[in-house]
Amino acid sequence: MKKAVRTMSLILTFALAAAVIWVIWQRIGPRLEDLPASAVTPKPLDPAFVRLKPRETATLPLATRFDMPLGSEHGALTYNARGFRIERHLGDDLNGIGGENSDLGDPVYAAGAGRVIYAGVPSADWGKMILIAHRLPEGDELGPVVQTMYAHLESIQVRTGKNVRRGEVIGTVGTAPSANFAHLHFEVRVGPQVNPGQGYADTALNRVSPEKFIEARRGAQAAVLNPAPQKD
Numbered sequence: 001m002k003k004a005v006r007t008m009s010l011i012l013t014f015a016l017a018a019a020v021i022w023v024i025w026q027r028i029g030p031r032l033e034d035l036p037a038s039a040v041t042p043k044p045l046d047p048a049f050v051r052l053k054p055r056e057t058a059t060l061p062l063a064t065r066f067d068m069p070l071g072s073e074h075g076a077l078t079y080n081a082r083g084f085r086i087e088r089h090l091g092d093d094l095n096g097i098g099g100e101n102s103d104l105g106d107p108v109y110a111a112g113a114g115r116v117i118y119a120g121v122p123s124a125d126w127g128k129m130i131l132i133a134h135r136l137p138e139g140d141e142l143g144p145v146v147q148t149m150y151a152h153l154e155s156i157q158v159r160t161g162k163n164v165r166r167g168e169v170i171g172t173v174g175t176a177p178s179a180n181f182a183h184l185h186f187e188v189r190v191g192p193q194v195n196p197g198q199g200y201a202d203t204a205l206n207r208v209s210p211e212k213f214i215e216a217r218r219g220a221q222a223a224v225l226n227p228a229p230q231k232d
Ligand SMILES: [Zn+2]
Pocket: 089, 091, 092, 093, 184, 185, 186, 199
């Protein structure tokens, strides 16, 4: 009996203490309406502030060679419909030589060994997009990390976080939401910022010419390759 009374008084004491704390908190605690609107509105992720951490950069696959992401390793059977820095364009628009939508659904290859750091649909204009981060060999003027970007895809065949080999199929060519025919918008970006970004700007931002970048890093130069067979 005594034990029950003691337990009851203990519970009552706790309840009373909780009630007192609750009343005080109601008087002096912050009220929702007192907080600035920015503190209670959920913020969308601002990709401009996402960047690879040094540890992530250090563990990226080393890319010792790069190839074109469409057609053959040297980009045969493709053409560049709109090059880097033409009409404020920040990448290359790669097409199959058949023109129009002949390249729709063609495989898109990882330009070099790397890790997928983004695979999704950042906006209706971009459609499906993949970003791959590559670690460059020591001494490369653009190192330690560059990214290759592939946009307007019809399909994405890799997940964020996956390590890819050079030449691995990562998706397929799709159409841009604007009335353009199917093509691959391809960019090379310098640095660890992870941001879907924009395709046009007055300055180059952190982009470099994809064609020149690959030309300088694809192993044997075109001049030392076996010549094409000659016609009689
Ligand atoms: Zn483009």
